[in-house]
Amino acid sequence: MKIAILGYGRMGKTIEQIAINRNHEVVYKTSEKINTEALQKADIAIDFSIPDAAFENITTCFQNNIPVVSGTTGWLNRYDEAVKLCKKHESAFIYASNFSLGVNLFFQLNENLARLMNKFEDYKVGVEEIHHTKKLDKPSGTAITLTESILKNSNKQNWKLTDASETVAENEVPVIAKREDDVKGTHTVKYSSTIDDIEIKHTAHSREGFALGAVIAAEWLCNKKGVFTMKDVLGF
Known part of the structure; x- marks a missing residue:
């Protein structure tokens, strides 16, 4: 699986290491405005950015037919709008406040x-x-x-x-x-x-639990369409 990491801070770096350990390839990582040409090399995006950037990151992925797993919090006043855009573009989306x-x-x-x-x-x-x-x-x-x-x-x-x-x-x-x-x-x-x-x-004793859950969610979401939650991923 080829992964784009949106938000390359402490969590982004931990996600990168876990993804590599699980035999995935990180093809794009950024904490800046998305370069769509680079984004399109990915099979899926994992967003752990900041509240002000999350909505644009997520919807840019939808517009480029890239499924998104997002763990960024603080932007949920626009969650319903993001869901509508996901469905409009026939993309795939999982948001969780915590992926652990x-x-x-x-x-x-x-x-x-x-x-x-x-x-x-x-x-x-x-x-x-x-x-x-x-x-x-x-x-x-x-x-x-x-x-x-x-x-x-x-x-x-x-x-x-x-x-x-x-x-x-x-x-x-x-x-x-x-x-x-x-x-x-x-x-x-x-x-x-x-x-x-x-x-x-x-x-929580480390960030690895959050990062591992996000990568597992990405593995589950890849090649699907629709809006899901961690309950779907874990079979609850």
């Missing part, structure tokens, strides 16, 4: 737990995420995915970015986002009552 296989298992646990806990009103739910200080978006896309799953499987209506000292409305899920040096990503979902707490937590 462990995180996607964690997403499933969170969904099941939210459905179960919805019956017990004494427990108050909250989400916390911690990332490195260079992460641009806040809260993380992973935290948003976790929270939106809670909303879908409970009687909560909204989420609110807050800190530990702030009280939120009864129908809101508080989301706390912290930035600390050299944290790869820690996400915690906590249900608290006056009697006890129930907590699930995922801690």
Whole structure:
């Protein structure tokens, strides 16, 4: 498989190494505006750019008949527009807030737990995420995915970015986002009552889990058409 890497930062470099280790070829890599002639040498693109560049990167790939796997967060106000363009150009697309296989298992646990806990009103739910200080978006896309799953499987209506000292409305899920040096990503979902707490937590130890999942998603998506998620890739 010939891969284009859009966003050649720390994640892009990790993706490159894993792709090569899995016998793929990286034929184009950039952190600048896409050169379409170079892009067309690829079978698929993996986008880990920045929020301001993601939509243009993704839709340029669609226009050039290149499937896209994107893990860039912070641009989802244009996600529906990207999906429409993918379908218009009969291309293929997977977006995930987190490609780590462990995180996607964690997403499933969170969904099941939210459905179960919805019956017990004494427990108050909250989400916390911690990332490195260079992460641009806040809260993380992973935290948003976790929270939106809670909303879908409970009687909560909204989420609110807050800190530990702030009280939120009864129908809101508080989301706390912290930035600390050299944290790869820690996400915690906590249900608290006056009697006890129930907590699930995922801690990333390196970027390799995110990169490996993105390459596996690209392997799965290559030669397909349509819009998919990591649930499709993993068979959930």
